[in-house]
Amino acid sequence: MPRDGSKARARLRAAALDLYRERGYDETTTAQIAARAEVSERTYFRHFADKREVLFDGEAELRAILVDAVAAAPDGLAPLQVMVRAFSAAVPLIVANRSVAEQRAEVIAVTPALQERAYAKTAGLTDVLEAALSARGVTRPTARLAAQVGMAAFERASRAWAGDPEVDLAALIARAADEVLTLGGT
Amino acid sequence: MPRDGSKARARLRAAALDLYRERGYDETTTAQIAARAEVSERTYFRHFADKREVLFDGEAELRAILVDAVAAAPDGLAPLQVMVRAFSAAVPLIVANRSVAEQRAEVIAVTPALQERAYAKTAGLTDVLEAALSARGVTRPTARLAAQVGMAAFERASRAWAGDPEVDLAALIARAADEVLTLGGT
């Protein structure tokens, strides 16, 4: 295993986050990111597909946790409850990454281009969840619906948690899922 | 009001859709689109913010219908039922645009860059729906949740309708909303 690029990759991640926060996404060039990470611009593009991807580098880990949790859920559990379990399984990871996630969120919040990528990322996660539910025997269209509704509940819980990180995120997720079922009235 | 750009704009829309279908999104340049529409490349960018936007030009109309329908819904209706009404109000527009929407969908389906933009567009719609629900007195977080769940139900209905355009889309929407409420089990 010649040369370990993970160091450079980590430096690029940090450099990009810093620069995006300092002067904004649009005002920083990939050349500047590369320079701060002390690599060539070409190397940046060897590690990340484009200027946006740097900010979304941890996704695979989350994805794996969600898929495993769906697969491990007991048989006969209702789809939405499976989603609650899956997202609850990811809570430790989310809590651990909270401070970095906050900084990322600040940048994304003021950058349409990054919001677009963020939407695509969550869409990718719902695709994976849909497939995982489908593997459990849930019909495709229903699996997709459940994945999206579960994701919506998770987002609702995440936002509440962001405003008050003291409460248990897992509890908020369960509560948000319950709230979904009250949306139809009576 | 000197010069009416709407003609050129329409030609650009048609030219882009044609080219994207003929040779694919990545393989067509904005210069080619402009050339086929018989305008300069600069004019393309006066009408559309970027290479993707050409394909998403009708959105404002849909947005207006949804907002109006939410505002016009009777008081005391449950949030999810309001969503069903809103999307049902948009059915005529959707049916009318079906053939063009199909062509667009084909291109989007094979182009990640366009999928990303499509996600952003639906996110924009849910934002608007959230605001409209909020204006009816629904709490912000609940409004957002309802908007997202409603959008998920609408997508589920749309997909079913795409596979069988004979059935009534409005009925599918109502059914999808009901299905959401069964996702939690018992």
Place this chain on the structure above:
DNA sequence: CCACGTAGCGACAGTCACTGACGCTATCAG
């Protein structure tokens, strides 16, 4: 019928994200 103001347009130059190709080098297995 004629200035005249305005919105759209073309032309041009420039920046920057991103890609392909080539050759080099650090590192590890043998």
Place this chain on the structure above:
DNA sequence: CTGATAGCGTCAGTGACTGTCGCTACGTGG
């Protein structure tokens, strides 16, 4: 010590997008 390989730098190139400037088509007021 040597060879294989993954990561890297350099260079050249394409194409999306922007700012600027001057022009022109067209409806309006005289």
